[in-house]
Amino acid sequence: MNIHLLQTVILMTLVTYGARVLPFLLFKGNNVQGYIRDFIELVPIALLAALVIPELVTESGSIVIIHNPFLWAGLLTFLFTKYVPNLFLGILFGMTAFWGLDKLLG
Amino acid sequence: MKVTTSSDVNKGFTYGLHQSLTIAIGYAPVAVTFGLLATQFGLTFWEAGLMSFFVFAGASQFIAIEMIHQGATVWMIGLTTFIVNVRHVLMSLSVVPFFPERTLPWSLALAQGLTDETFVLNARILKDVVGEENRRWVMLGINLGSFTSWFVFTMIGGLIGKWLPLEFSGFQFALLALFIILTATSLTKKNALTYVLAAMLAVALKLLIPGKIYLILSVALAAGIGAWWRQRQRDTGIESKHTDYRA
16 A cells, blocks of 8 residues: 555545534534625636646647647547536547547647 | 324435435446546546545545645645535534534534535525424435435446546546536536636636636635625625525
């Protein structure tokens, strides 16, 4: 067992389980409202953008559009999912599209 | 302790376990994919299983293996996991009122299996279960059934990845594909502004600042501005009650 990975799993467990268990331990049933609630609700979609878009458009420190298999495979995967909303098929499609475009543009 | 009436005698642990089947079936391919990718990204199948056993939070596990692969530090991965999973606070807050008399062991046990999917199912089912004692057992059944599927199918995926080391350049796109699919299913008119903001900020900050810090900065800024915008709209009367917990 890799010690770096063990530390990662422990820390991930602490923050994830912490978020799940704290309301059970601290609250009697009242709910967060207002700005904090909106902020927490918007975090997942913001994170998806931050994780995906830079990986699709920047390659080795600059923005690449035409010769960029990541960008085109990403757009194709997005369109595919709109018509075939299946996680497994979508991943399979994305990988195949990337593999093909990588050969074509690379 | 509540008195059990004859109509809800059956609504206990096995009822919850039975209800969890839909989630268990839904988790299977995702968990297999996780196990498979984790082993492709350099984890052993035991390590993949360990992560599924303890963390039990799909999206953050996929993000973690991507970040491990890119050489991110433990703290960076921990902070990102926190950002991704802090939404569990909201779900937990929503189910807590079902258990006003809960004991510490029950609190610890019921919180373990709270995910996007089990939250949705629990919220739907628990309101029709009479008696807190019954609700506890039903939720435990739902959570444990889902958890077992996630863990077992991660191991199966890990074993497949271990025995079939595939040489296929498409694998480096698998996680991005997963996140794009999640985006396609969770992007709405109401969060599109935050999405576009986060995307632009992330690209700009990634080019400007070395390391992975752009992730947290862009997410915090975009969600902060998005939430401020929602408040402003609410103040001007364009109120909406819709709540979306999905990633």
